[in-house]
Amino acid sequence: MTTPLKNGQISAPSALLGYQKEWIGIRAPLKVGEKSRRIGLTWAEAADNVLVAAAEKQAGGQTVYYLGYNQDMTVEYIQACAMWARAFNYAAGEIEEGIWPESDPDKHIKTYTITFPSGHRIVALTSRPSNLRGRQGVVVIDEAAFHQDLAELLKAALALLIWGGEVHVISTHDGTENAFNELINDIRAGKRKGELFRCTFGEAVTDGLYKRVCLRKGIPYTPEEEAKWVQGVYGFYGDAAEEELDCVPSQGGGAFLSLALIEQRTSKDVPVLRLKFPQGYETIAEHTRLAETLEWCENELLPLLQKLPLDAHSYYGHDFARSGDLSVIWPLLKDQNMRKRTPFLVELRNVPFKQQEQILFYIVDRLPNFQKGAPDARGNGSQLAESAAVRYGFNRIERVMLTEGWYRDNMPPFKAALEDGTFDEIPADRDVTGDIRAFRMVKGVARIPEKRTTEKGDGSKAGDKRHGDAGIAAALADYASRQETEIFEYHRVQPASQADREIQLGAGWRSQKGIW
Template sequence: MSQPILYPYQKRWLADNSRFKVGMFARQTGKTFATTLEIALDALGAEAAGGKTRWVILSRGERQAREAMEEGIKLHLSAMKIAFQAYESDYFDGMASKALEVALPGGSRITALPANPDTARGFSANVFLDEFAFHADSRKIWQALFPVISAGYKLRVVSTPNGKGNKFYELVTDQSTDNPWSRHIVDIHEAIRDGLPRNAHELKQGLKDPDAWAQEFELQWLDEASAWLPYELINNVEHDQAGDPALYQRGACYIGNDIAARNDLWVAWVWERIGDVLWAREIRTLRRASFAEHDAVLDELVNRYNPIRVCIDQTGMGEKPVEDASRRYGSSRVEGVLFTNDNKQHLANLAKQAFEDKTVRIPLGDELLRADLHSLKKLTTATGRPRFDSSGGDGHADRAWAAFLGIYAASHPVAEYAYTPVKPRYRVDPDDDSRLIKSTANFKGGCW
């Protein structure tokens, strides 16, 4: 038997014509697919009535905007055999990106692009905020957006939860009696009851992360109080173009390396400084790999990026890797860091300040990385001493500590060297006045 085009929960969402509509759906349940279908049908309805309409899709990044356009809008229009023209134009949000647009025969247009406060302010249109809980500066986007849709336009907001520190949380949990929002909430269990072919037990066992399962599949709001890096800070520094080695610009680079040999991850994190921002350029992870493999990967990264500093976790088994790296790359640019409570506090403070100041950029939508960063918690021991711990993620926040070590490496001022030539003292060779010969007065200790 063929699968239905839409499941009942998607049909309920599609049939709701409320002007303001917010949906909280579990991961991979087709929320973007259903909403882009609504947008396509709305545009066709306007043209059938002799008019036209305008929709703007604001996504987390260029890749997500492209997915909404290619696997949503264009897919639906093609399935309905509707002619359209597709365009791409340059768009700048700190880095060059693309705005994608579809134009229908009657003049209706649908645009998809990465979200920021400026793009939210730049259109008068119906708006779809895709994965809104993950947008950087979600509150500023919201402030810029509402005047845009004030002239009777529709607003669609969908996402999975992402902590409590964002505007999406407020939209879903607002219990005021005059709230104009129509809300749809569909966790993985309801989606499966409605026919979605998923095995919840298998998914949960494969994920092996209770926090991620609770938030992204069962739609529970995680407590952000003890998280060292709340999701809002993580959202604000994610970027489509971070984490791509092909975009290396030959800038100053720094490597942080968290050491592990058995159950935890071995992680090497490369930061590249562009202007005053550190961009994650490459993140390499190994599990249960040999020390020879560790050395080979680190050699490859050092040869490729020629880092100014390499900071390595020297705790326990890290003693020998630090010694070996110092011999291979030079002790002047390799530093071992013992993970004492005081040192971990210093590393974590430097990193948090960088996240708060938005002077770092990390890969967009890397769920394992996000879980690692968010899993780090600062606790207080019975003696009143601070201690960092982690829960969730697929290691002990190994990616986070590698990132922090790299940020620490970049925090040291770069030594600048200048060369000032000294005018030599000469005497003229009496036999050949065209030759200048250094004076014997400059000869000391066996060299000039």
């Protein structure tokens, strides 16, 4: 909204809202924006496209090819470009309608073109992969999830990057199996280079979307009317609101990792060490608990730790629990060839805080070339995560809050590591593999659902409850292995002999007296 100033002048609002500026500000060969409907991201893209097409070649100017999936959105885009050209006071030709020839006369495509004195153009047309063959410039694929053959279209568009072009992909979601969602997950997993941008309807409103609506309509803004407007928009989309407005791809309730994939990565040579204390164990004298736990560590852990290769780099993930669920410590070794493998696994049930710390420190103190740890820092886990950071350095302990955003960003790389075999040697244990298999797509994000599973008991006796604990620890370990590490080292100086010290002191005394 416009704001009166003290001198009577009017302060005009910025033409673009914060999220629109953020999108334009991303300069990368490939950038992908997952967005809510009707937040004006294409409108902002049009502003950027006009600036690029109007610039001379030596200033980075290029021709822009816009591909929408229907004619209506193509017309809307080219009109926005014309508006921006006038707003920027750029000389530009009128919108020209033309025909893009195809080998099949029935498949000729109508195009809309604006030509600039720079010699560059903005060409808007509906999508067909063959249209991009041999072209050069910036390609904008709008509402990418709804194009007929996005995979082939992307293949043709990305070929332009060889000669310095750019590809901008913008869309709302259309299911988890859609090529657009797969593209996003590939970038998150590191399988494809690209920059990601995300803006939900709620984030756009927070950034001033409704205020901009009021400005266009010439109506006063009030928070109460904004709340009603937001409620009305969500009501309009109904059950589809999560996908259309909140950037959550639909139809995603299945398993994130297949059983076949997990079994391919298992090894019978990886032991699982399980320690369970009886109820009330924390009331035993502390020196007894410390002694018994140390004895367990030396009997069970030390032989395994002594076998670890000294030239490997090591990491760990830790999913913490005090009672009910398990605490799982997942060490991970990274070999010279970048392959990550599990030497052993530790599961702790009903183990007091002090003993969990004792066991964790016993392990990490003996890991070769320890680089990073990623403990679960939620709730009670924050205390142990902080203790580890104090002991090993805050630069080496990544205290993780397991939020939806963390799962969204880090589960695709974890899956990719399993698929390409760089994360290997998972324990061949039914409960452990069941935990990893427990990841489900919840609102388009892979995470552990609320439902708990039961460990396999003897005969008809039911086992203890599990909640995907080993799966979370594995994902945390993989996350730790992908983080940058800063290691500060020192070299001990050998102490000087008594004679050397006397010579040094004597030299110092003589220098003070001016005698050399």
